[in-house]
Amino acid sequence: QVQLVESGGGVVQPGRSLRLSCAASGITFRNYGMHWVRQAPGKGLEWVAVIWYDGSNKYYADSVKGRFTISRDNSKSTLFLQMNSLRAEDTAVYYCVSWRGDYNYFDYWGQGTLLTVSS
Amino acid sequence: QSALTQTPSASGSPGQSVTISCTGTSSDVGDYNYVSWYQQHPGKAPKLLIYGVSKRPSGVPDRFSGSKSGNTASLTVSGLQAEDEADYYCSSYAGSNNFHVVFGGGTKLTVL
Numbered sequence: 422q423v424q425l426v427e428s429g430g431g432v433v434q435p436g437r438s439l440r441l442s443c444a445a446s447g448i449t450f451r452n453y454g455m456h457w458v459r460q461a462p463g464k465g466l467e468w469v470a471v472i473w474y475d476g477s478n479k480y481y482a483d484s485v486k487g488r489f490t491i492s493r494d495n496s497k498s499t500l501f502l503q504m505n506s507l508r509a510e511d512t513a514v515y516y517c518v519s520w521r522g523d524y525n526y527f528d529y530w531g532q533g534t535l536l537t538v539s540s
Numbered sequence: 541q542s543a544l545t546q547t548p549s550a551s552g553s554p555g556q557s558v559t560i561s562c563t564g565t566s567s568d569v570g571d572y573n574y575v576s577w578y579q580q581h582p583g584k585a586p587k588l589l590i591y592g593v594s595k596r597p598s599g600v601p602d603r604f605s606g607s608k609s610g611n612t613a614s615l616t617v618s619g620l621q622a623e624d625e626a627d628y629y630c631s632s633y634a635g636s637n638n639f640h641v642v643f644g645g646g647t648k649l650t651v652l
Contacts, residue, residue, distance in 0.1 A: 456641075465543070465646040466578075466586065466629050471639055480639035516585060524592035525633035525641075526576035530585040 423447035423529045425517045430534030437507055443500040443517030443531055450498035451475070454520035456527065457491060457502050459513035467513075470502065471520065485511075507538045544569065544630055546644035552620045553652045560647045562613045562630030568642055570611035574633035577606055577615045580646075581626045589628075590615060617649070625651045 429441040441457070457469040470481045470491040479491050490503040500517055514533040521528045545563040552558040562569065562577075569575055575593045578586035588597055590606035593613065603618045613632070617624055628647045634640040 466631075466643040468641045468643065471641075478639070521591070524576075524595065525572070525574040526588065526591035527578070527586075527631065528588060530587070532585050 423519075425519065425529055425531035427515060427517050427531045427534035430515065430536045432537045432539060433507055434540050435508060435538055438503070438505045439507065439536065441502040441504070441515055441517075441534060441536070445498040445500065445517075445519075448519060448529065450493075451495040453528075454522060455491075455493060455500045456518045456520055457489075457500075458516045458518050458527070458530075459511075460516070460533075461510075461513040464513075469515070472500070504536070507536075509538050512536060512538050544632060544642055544644035546628075546630060546647045548645070549648045549650065551650040551652055552617075554620050554622065556620050557616060557618045558620060558649065560615045560617075560628055560630075560649065562615070562632075562644045564611050564613070564632055564642070566611060568632040568634035568640075569608065569613050571635075572633050573608070575606065575608055575613040576631045577604075577613075578629045578631065579626050580629065586629060620651050622651050625649060 424446045426444045433439050456471045472479050472491045488506045492501045516533045517531040518527045519529045573593050577590040580586040593608045594606040605616045607614050630644040
């Protein structure tokens with residue numbers, strides 16, 4: 422049974438930093454590209470970032486480019502999202518999601534972790 | 541990175557069929573057969589329904605089907621059931637040169 426368990430969310434002031442983690446089990450983590458997808462309260466899904474299975478490539482949505490950094494530790498089957506210079510509009514549930522590169526789709530989703538950016 | 545366009549709401553009675561559309565451009569939906577659909581119940585994570593335009597993962601009922609014509613993809617839910625009431629999102633891969641994935645804005649499906 423595949424499990425993606427996010428952690429690290431919470432309430433943070435604008436301009437501060439936070440790191441999210443996602444622990445994977447039930448999949449061969451090192452074989453999967455991984456994404457962060459977020460959903461602001463009452464809004465739709467927004468793709469945030471992707472990292473290749475081996476960490477060799479990383480891409481970001483324009484809305485977070487230069488502020489967020491995605492990384493992974495395949496030895497610990499863990500995905501990270503370092504978020505700096507946080508803004509109110511970053512408030513969202515952040516989902517860790519695995520990617521299937523054969524047909525380019527989001528496969529398994531975590532339960533999400535809520536980040537609230539507020540003073 | 542423009543979002544795909546979905547009708548905000550759709551509805552149908554139990555047993556009926558309803559189709560949800562997802563319109564993109566020739567750079568995403570129209571250029572790749574990599575449209576996927578996700579179902580999201582309130583307070584839950586999205587769940588994969590359809591990938592590769594029309595393929596169903598194991599465990600997804602065959603009441604759910606997908607198709608594509610030009611720049612528009614569609615999800616059809618046949619034999620509507622109460623548990624189908626949820627939000628539905630389409631997504632399309634849009635290129636690997638500068639990796640790009642877009643979502644639709646979502647459609648709230650109400651079972652009357």
